[in-house]
Amino acid sequence: MSGSVVPARRRGLADEVADRIRDAVFDGVYAPGSQLREVELAEALGVSRGPVREALFKLEREGLVRSEWHRGTTVTALSDDDVAELNSLRAALEQLAVELVVERAGEDSLAVIDAAVGRMERAIDEHEMVRCDLEFHDAVYAAAGHRRLQDAWQAIRSQVHLFLLTRIGVATDGYLDGIPAEHRELVTALRARDRATALALFAEHRRHAFEILSGRTD
Structure with a gap:
């Protein structure tokens, strides 16, 4: 049972990564429509792809990014x-x-x-x-x-x-x-x-x- 519990520090790291990506969007580093690639973000933030993936899910729930199978994840461009x-x-x-x-x-x-x-x-x-x-x-x-x-x-x-x-x-x-x-x-x-x-x-x-x-x- 204990082996199936995700360590708390991992969730904290994903939240921190989400904060960093969100700030980058709000500071204009990533403009609406910009593609967000897990590998590049992980390298830039010095983390593995797992926390980046979790962070992008969080930002998608906020409506800040969108994920589509043929385009990957992009900063939301408002229609x-x-x-x-x-x-x-x-x-x-x-x-x-x-x-x-x-x-x-x-x-x-x-x-x-x-x-x-x-x-x-x-x-x-x-x-x-x-x-x-x-x-x-x-x-x-x-x-x-x-x-x-x-x-x-x-x-x-x-x-x-x-x-x-x-x-x-x-x-x-x-x-x-x-x-x-x-x-x-x-x-x-x-x-x-x-x-x-x-x-x-x-x-x-x-x-x-x-x-x-x-x-x-x-």
């Missing part, structure tokens, strides 16, 4: 349908989060959201800005105080990160300057407990990114 589905699901989750934050978030939680905007204002490049953007939304979901809602957000977080990376791949004009100001407005509305304004501003924030990815400029 138009993927973009539309992520946008609509994010809208549904975010509406509830905003309503709950306006209704019951305490000052400490609002301060965490505010601090996330401060980090955005100091971001030095687009990839750092995307990370700060995700941290802002992490703080909003945490402030909502709804565990299952936060779990639902975590389930799509990597895909939303990919969504935002795809967005900056399409256009970066005004991104570094404009995004912090947008989020500062969002915080102001949340602090004012202005439900209608907050919902409208969050919807506009999502719409802008969605239209860039949809090729619309109006």
Whole structure:
């Protein structure tokens, strides 16, 4: 019986490998559509192929990579349908989060959201800005105080990160300057407990990114 139990350290190693590959994707080392070969990853990370294979399975469950028999494993390239589905699901989750934050978030939680905007204002490049953007939304979901809602957000977080990376791949004009100001407005509305304004501003924030990815400029 004991011989069939997988050592705990192996799972920990696979998680670490997943973290390294995920970070490489989010840092732009592997662009959407890039092929991820087990042998090359194992050599680059200094591990055997087993942990790499486990890590890729984990990332596939997150939606960050896709595995197809004729292509192997590739970084997910979001289709138009993927973009539309992520946008609509994010809208549904975010509406509830905003309503709950306006209704019951305490000052400490609002301060965490505010601090996330401060980090955005100091971001030095687009990839750092995307990370700060995700941290802002992490703080909003945490402030909502709804565990299952936060779990639902975590389930799509990597895909939303990919969504935002795809967005900056399409256009970066005004991104570094404009995004912090947008989020500062969002915080102001949340602090004012202005439900209608907050919902409208969050919807506009999502719409802008969605239209860039949809090729619309109006």
